[in-house]
Amino acid sequence: MKDTRKGIISWALYDWGNSAFATTVMAGFFPIFFSAYWSGGADSVTTTFYLGLANSIASLVIALLAPVLGAIADHGSYRKRLLVFFAFLGAVMTAGLWFVRSGQWVLAICFYIAATIGFSGGNTFYDSLLPSVASEKKIDYVSGLGYSLGYIGGGLLFLLNVLMYLMPETFGLPGDDGGATAIRVSFFMVAIWWAVFTIPLMLFVKEPERKEGGLGMGESIRTGLKELAVTFREIKTLKTVGIFLLAYWCYIDGVDTIIRMAVDYGTALGFPASSLIVALLITQFVAFPAALAYSWFGKLIGIRRALLVAIGAYGVISVMGFFMMKEIHFYILACLIGLFQGGIQALSRSYYTRLIPSSRSAQFFGFFNMLGKFAAIVGPLLMSLTTVITGDNRYGILSLVILFVIGGVMLTKVDEEEGRKSVAIFESRHERHMKGEK
Incomplete structure (x- = not known):
């Protein structure tokens, strides 16, 4: 049943849990x-290159796994x-980073x-469960709720981890190692946080049932791969989906790269x-209310227009990053990123649900995540190679404008x-194909 309070909250709590990886590990302490x-x-040029290479x-x-896994699911x-x-x-x-x-x-x-493969792979199936949790009427709100809880949940644990890093003795940790033990403990805490907040989804979000019933794993793989090939061919009839995916491929590339590489920059x-x-x-605590507010903003001016506003804002952020000189500038950019980050992610996800066949949402979200991850290959490499070629990190951030x-x-x-x-x-x-009709 869709739109149940328990199902929506349980679904959104997974974002609360796994966002700790995105904040404490991916964006924060790992770089x-x-x-x-x-x-x-x-x-710094070498570490930027290796970090970008790891993300790519x-x-x-x-990206290679996503569409196949979606079809199987x-x-x-x-x-x-x-x-x-x-x-x-x-x-x-x-x-294991401990x-x-x-x-x-x-x-x-x-x-x-x-760990990043686990994070991204989980999100493929997390996203695909959204249409079974929320009706079209509430899907923008529920998508935004997931991101909002993700920002506040990941932000709260990150705040605790930061306090551990800045005041290790207060938490019974050694203070003479430059915060190394505090950071390693933080990685372990993220793992526990992520696992614990996966449990509500396991218990209270129902697996969508297929009309023809579930297939065995082997048959699912064979059927899924066949259907994947069919979808590649028939996506020509879904011109709107193809155009959106190409657009998403480009702009989410820049967004993900900024998220992953901002601290290194x-x-x-x-x-x-x-x-x-x-x-x-x-960024985390600005993004919490902003993600919810942006769903309202999308309804006010239209989802596509709201996405275009966010894309334009990220272009401006990239240019401002090139001219950044002082710490206060970094704080200003953090506020701007927080205003638009959750909005562009949540509305992209909910907008996509309007364009795809609901009966095969996992497979099409496989495409969605595949292109997003292929983009995340190009973005860090573009920034890293531009930095290496020019010898200046500023040109790396500027290259994302395109x-x-x-x-x-x-x-x-x-x-x-x-x-x-x-x-x-x-x-x-x-449907005719499944019935054996021409």
């Missing part, structure tokens, strides 16, 4: 710790089970890549770790009404 502890004193490898793996009713598998993979690998010692940057990257500019951490906290420009232009070509008509034709054709 700082990688540069100061694991990389063995390498220069993780994104490539999940649609046919075998394995969405929840696969979500739990990837969630606990991510949690275990995050906990064991990585100074100078072991290769091992740190391996654990990080595996601030470090390269010489800002102290404490200032970078404060900026991340600002992605927002292309994404915005493509999004203006998306026609939602035409998309609904294409979906109706697609589903009718798919």
